Amino acid sequence: MKILSFIIIAFVSVLLFSCAAEKEKFTEEQKNYTLPETYNKISQPGLIYVSHISNNFVSVFDPAEMKLIGKIPSGSGADMCLISADGTKGYITNFHSNDITVFDTKTNKTITSVKCAEHPASMLEFPEQKKLLVTHQSGSPVNIINTADNSVTAMGEICTGIMYYIKEHGKIYIPQIFTPYIFILDPVTFHVTKRIETPGRPMAMAFTTDNKFGYLANFDSAEVAKIDIEKDSVILKIKNIPSPRGITVTPDNKYVLVTNVVDNSLTIIDINTDTVIKTLYGLRMPTWVVTTKDGKYAIVSNQGAASLAIIDLAVLEITKSVPTAENPISLFMDNR
Template identity: 25%
Template structure:
């Protein structure tokens, strides 16, 4: 199963008011991390400097994934079982509003031009396409897409979204303007995370039911290579160095570093806790934060040594990382 996010925030002094996390901006703002604990239906806030848990805040049921809006003013948390989207102030953590009747928003994403918003309803075997005007999301169409739509990524043409179907072992391509399924192809056992190589040449697919990453020439709808990584290859994070992307191996409990220019595994990060899932890179590109889905912890990896340097206890099923001190950019690879 895919993963959720953890996000790093530049905020000031904190005070708990009636169980709601309140954050006050100050001149000496600190960097903090919020972990989305999907099994606890909560957010956990961590002080980045000390790696200490500061507090928690409730969300809806099973908040699996999140994403910043293109204007950077709201952080969207998708509560899949509560059937809603929570919009949070990305600086204070306060709830701005809640969009109800969004059925099973398991995964979510914006097209590169921000005109389309897509959710994958994993439990309902469906993908929902919305038009986005910068403020509101208007449902255009429900697209039946069995079985178990999971992760997604977009082509840079702003027309095509790709979705993995975990239980049917397929990759699907959907045309956004017409809301038509262009094609489906079999890629292996339990495909999950997706990452597009530069120039939209290949799609990398994490094979959670296998021990590899499948390389797909999506223009020809052909599998061109299998890159051996580790059991339960799941989700990706670009290392922003122009050459490497990492993939979490949830069953092997390792992270593999893939050279996407040669399509080879250049080495594995070992010594991790069970179930590495979503990952995020610190702005200085030195540390990789990772949620350990099966261990109720998040961890920090020093990429210079490729060693796990610390772990922090959080709630059940931590799911991902987002840095609020980044510029609001939505790329074809939202990770």
């Protein structure tokens, strides 16, 4: 566990150091970032929540106007954000302060901070069970938060990656980031039922709209693996994709978009042929990518440039850059 923790801390430190090296390029507005905590569209669906790993807040982006409109206080090292299914609460994992900020989405005021294991990262809500699962990038087990009383239970499973729930198949998929496996968890017991071996460091997954196939970003092996969800097996490897990290499928099921964090680029894969059709350059440590609900735009977090890149999916080009606070590491699209 100590070795794993060291690797994780070193990996995050490299990312933060790389960004710090560019600090002189940030504007005063970026260094002393100010946004209101209340705004006209507060708690409305369709907003994008931008977590800043070197700060203590999440900023809020309105894709309808293509601008930042507010921010939400958090603990130290805001890593990922999640809005509850009923839209009443939000949750932020705080990588450095080792807790979860719970906030009221109507006011963005903190309700409470829930202590958890070291370096919390991904979250997944099961509203019917009143449970919130939390994985950690520290070798710590999965924590389950009771959303009714905020009590915490530690499970036996050690999972380090981002969680994805495919309800119709009754499976939770978790790429392990630091080991070459995807863990599959039962959504009732939350125990591992299967492991899919995959080369490299599996960073993130995306799924076709019919949930028949998954696409996995494999960082070390420079490839995207296609997975048959029914069989839980790798059926294809799309090669020569340098340093893939973030990944998403467009709502029209036409493209897979892959951020290449070291190569400073975004790879576009045609789902019909499973081949790369275009690579976009001009990004800076792109870590995450989401699409707007209407499928017209993709939003990329440029961790190294402190910005969001806007991609017009009709022409597959970067059309705008929106400055943000330092180190925007992840994006949560509220598609309620």
